[in-house]
Amino acid sequence: MAKLQKDSSDVSSKPVYSFIVSLMRLFKSIKLAVFLILILSLLGFLGTIIPQVPEEFVTNPSGYSWWLENVAYYRFGFWTLILKALGFFNVFHSFLFIAAGVLLMLNIIVCTIMRIPKIRSRLSVANTIRDRSFYLNGDYNAELIRSSSKAESIGPSLIAIFKRYRYKIKQDMYGDLFYLAADKNRFSLIGTYAVHLSLFLFVIGFILGSSIGFRDASFIIAEDNIKNIGHNTGISLGLKSFTDEYWTDGTPKDYRSEVAVFENGKEVKRGTIKVNHPLIYKGIRFHQMFFGPAVKMLVMDSEGLVLFDNNVALPSVRISRPLQRPEGSFKLKGTDYSVVIIGSAVNGTDTLIGKDEIGIEIYENTDIPVAWTTLQLGISQKIAGLNITFMEHKKYSGLQVSREPGISLIWIASFLFISGLCMVFFFPRQQIWIAVCSVSSITTQMLVKLNSSKKFNAETEFLKLIAEIKTILGFREEIKK
Amino acid sequence: MKLEGISLNIGLIIAIASFIFSIGQIIFSRLLFLKLKKSSIRKTLKLIQKNTAESVLSGITILSGIFIIISIIDRGIITGHGPFSNMYEFAVAFSWGILVMTVIFSFKYRSAAINAAGTIIASCLLLFSKSLPSKAAHLVPALQQSFLLTAHVVSAVAAYGAFTIGFIAAVFYVFQERKNLLWLPAAESLEKISYTTAIIGFLSMTIVIILGALWADISWGRYWSWDPKETASLVTWLIYAGYLHSRIIMHWRGKKTALFLIIGFAAVIFTFFGNYIFNGLHSYS
Numbered sequence: 001m002a003k004l005q006k007d008s009s010d011v012s013s014k015p016v017y018s019f020i021v022s023l024m025r026l027f028k029s030i031k032l033a034v035f036l037i038l039i040l041s042l043l044g045f046l047g048t049i050i051p052q053v054p055e056e057f058v059t060n061p062s063g064y065s066w067w068l069e070n071v072a073y074y075r076f077g078f079w080t081l082i083l084k085a086l087g088f089f090n091v092f093h094s095f096l097f098i099a100a101g102v103l104l105m106l107n108i109i110v111c112t113i114m115r116i117p118k119i120r121s122r123l124s125v126a127n128t129i130r131d132r133s134f135y136l137n138g139d140y141n142a143e144l145i146r147s148s149s150k151a152e153s154i155g156p157s158l159i160a161i162f163k164r165y166r167y168k169i170k171q172d173m174y175g176d177l178f179y180l181a182a183d184k185n186r187f188s189l190i191g192t193y194a195v196h197l198s199l200f201l202f203v204i205g206f207i208l209g210s211s212i213g214f215r216d217a218s219f220i221i222a223e224d225n226i227k228n229i230g231h232n233t234g235i236s237l238g239l240k241s242f243t244d245e246y247w248t249d250g251t252p253k254d255y256r257s258e259v260a261v262f263e264n265g266k267e268v269k270r271g272t273i274k275v276n277h278p279l280i281y282k283g284i285r286f287h288q289m290f291f292g293p294a295v296k297m298l299v300m301d302s303e304g305l306v307l308f309d310n311n312v313a314l315p316s317v318r319i320s321r322p323l324q325r326p327e328g329s330f331k332l333k334g335t336d337y338s339v340v341i342i343g344s345a346v347n348g349t350d351t352l353i354g355k356d357e358i359g360i361e362i363y364e365n366t367d368i369p370v371a372w373t374t375l376q377l378g379i380s381q382k383i384a385g386l387n388i389t390f391m392e393h394k395k396y397s398g399l400q401v402s403r404e405p406g407i408s409l410i411w412i413a414s415f416l417f418i419s420g421l422c423m424v425f426f427f428p429r430q431q432i433w434i435a436v437c438s439v440s441s442i443t444t445q446m447l448v449k450l451n452s453s454k455k456f457n458a459e460t461e462f463l464k465l466i467a468e469i470k471t472i473l474g475f476r477e478e479i480k481k
Numbered sequence: 482m483k484l485e486g487i488s489l490n491i492g493l494i495i496a497i498a499s500f501i502f503s504i505g506q507i508i509f510s511r512l513l514f515l516k517l518k519k520s521s522i523r524k525t526l527k528l529i530q531k532n533t534a535e536s537v538l539s540g541i542t543i544l545s546g547i548f549i550i551i552s553i554i555d556r557g558i559i560t561g562h563g564p565f566s567n568m569y570e571f572a573v574a575f576s577w578g579i580l581v582m583t584v585i586f587s588f589k590y591r592s593a594a595i596n597a598a599g600t601i602i603a604s605c606l607l608l609f610s611k612s613l614p615s616k617a618a619h620l621v622p623a624l625q626q627s628f629l630l631t632a633h634v635v636s637a638v639a640a641y642g643a644f645t646i647g648f649i650a651a652v653f654y655v656f657q658e659r660k661n662l663l664w665l666p667a668a669e670s671l672e673k674i675s676y677t678t679a680i681i682g683f684l685s686m687t688i689v690i691i692l693g694a695l696w697a698d699i700s701w702g703r704y705w706s707w708d709p710k711e712t713a714s715l716v717t718w719l720i721y722a723g724y725l726h727s728r729i730i731m732h733w734r735g736k737k738t739a740l741f742l743i744i745g746f747a748a749v750i751f752t753f754f755g756n757y758i759f760n761g762l763h764s765y766s
Contacts, residue, residue, distance in 0.1 A: 030730045037723040041748075044716040048709040048755065092707045206705070215703070254622055275622035276700050287702035288622075400702040410704060414691045421687060425680055 027110035036104040047091035058090060108196050119189055128172040128181040135435055135447035140462050144446040144475035154178060154436055154473060161468050178436040185430060191423025194416045201413035205406030215402040222294040222311035222396040226262065229401045235284060236262040242291060242395040255291055257397040283403055290398035293326050293343055295358055296391040307332045313396030314343050323348055336364045358390050428453040446475055485555040492548030493607045496600045499541040503597035506534045507664045514663060531591055538596045539588040546580040560617045562627055565634035568756060572610035576603040578642030586646050586674055592666045598649040629696040633689060640685035641749055647678035648746035651739040658735060675742055676728060683721045690714055713752040720745040
């Protein structure tokens, strides 16, 4: 009796199986890849025209809320909530962007796996002997003829021509038929793999950097200070001196920090950090980012005991519209006092604090200063039971301290990508098959066929080869497609 | 700065002249085609006229390019660095890139129309550059990396120049596919030009982005910061990656791929003018 029902043990009937098959078909699709690429482009475009939340507010909820209310809402009004929900204020970390990226990576993986058999067969050396229809089909072929001798005497001259064009040759005889298969750039087929593999390496490198690396873009250190860089590295950086140079028109020419690196208290390296010349120690990179004013302060108590003798950076800004004054602070050890220092305005004439003056505010665990005054350079003052002197103008250096564990992967990926692209476009695989036979005692026929991966001008070399065969071997064209 | 300025102005005038002569040649060859009745004489005369005219037009465009490059080199000698450090310098370099690509493709395909389109875009860019502050400033420390500055920006010039010609070919293709106008290259040739320039541009753009990342890593300690200019160039790169996939693997032809190239060029323009919209790390001018 014929079976009318599908055998329930037949795997292909299971819905899970057909779902997987559909999924594979979807992820094999280049249309999906192009679609995802365009989605990523669109999101990228949005990320350039919609102001993105500053990095320092991303992990700071109150900062983010402040930014949304004061910056985003001001520009977008009621659209702010919609844009926030879609993740457009942090596009490159949004669900849509990451999802599109992940799907594209999956797409590439599936595509790559599905193409392996095809590539493997194309990588294998071509069959030399083919039937007549093979030579007559395809995009590029030629039929040549000459009145002369036997087929096999053509062999050496033909091979010599192909060798000049850097082809690898295989030849064969079958009766009085001579066959040749020429192959060039066989391994350029892996170019496309190199390109796509490098995309993965870029992503892995990027993720490595964001997850196990660190970056402190505002490592501020005043001259003659040593500061721990943190992140459980055991490494500290000491700034010996900072120099800034200017062109005659006032624009910055160069700024550099003379530094020493300490590991577990011991000096391990010395060097100069300049813009475009970072200092690197055990994978930790120190980049020169910015700089600013610092002041050397001396604080003594009423008995003359030195409570503080060091340089203090003024990295913050105190705004008293329209003036912007640099600001910094330090604590007095063994007391409840902290001292806030305000420098002379950087953007205009400051009638309150002159160029060789600083303002100081003394706090004693309070929000409001218990005392304040203006100090002149070099002149000490008694205030709140302390003897404070503004000793000298100094500088602070603003560095970026970072560890980028994925960086080698990034450069390897870059090299792979460029090499892969060059392989695909400049060293395309070319295969030529030739069959030569004597059609009569005085006539020899040659069939030539080209298979090229060349993306453009595939026929140029082919035509050159045909021309040489005609000239050197005395053939002429019979019929050309 | 005198030679630099004079040379630029002469280059601009010659580029505009090349454009005008190209339009003239198009009109003239159309009239020639209409007036001559006898088909064999018409064909031969047309061919001779086309070849001669195209050589002359390319020669004029080359001349314009020579004056522009003299201006660029002179500025480079005076400032002591590759003249690519602000919008003025890059606009001039970009227009030179367009002129070079225009000569290559208009001569190869004997097309006065491509010459006209290329020279007018280059001229507009040069006119735009003349409106920009051109005073040579000293390089701020971050830009003092002569090799990377030159290599990064030269690649961008090559990429943008190629993409511009690809855009011109795509626009012409849209007309040519339907109307088959005689004064435009054949649709098939335009397709080929689009494809070739997209490949050159994509390769160059990849180098731009990689060199940019390398330089950012050395200078700012961060190879990628989603800075608007970086991202805009990546968006441009992605669009051309999409084009290449659709063309090579999906074998798309025609209007669909032309649309890709037009959108891609819009991305190029957006990236180029982006400095005025964004306020990121690239605002050196």
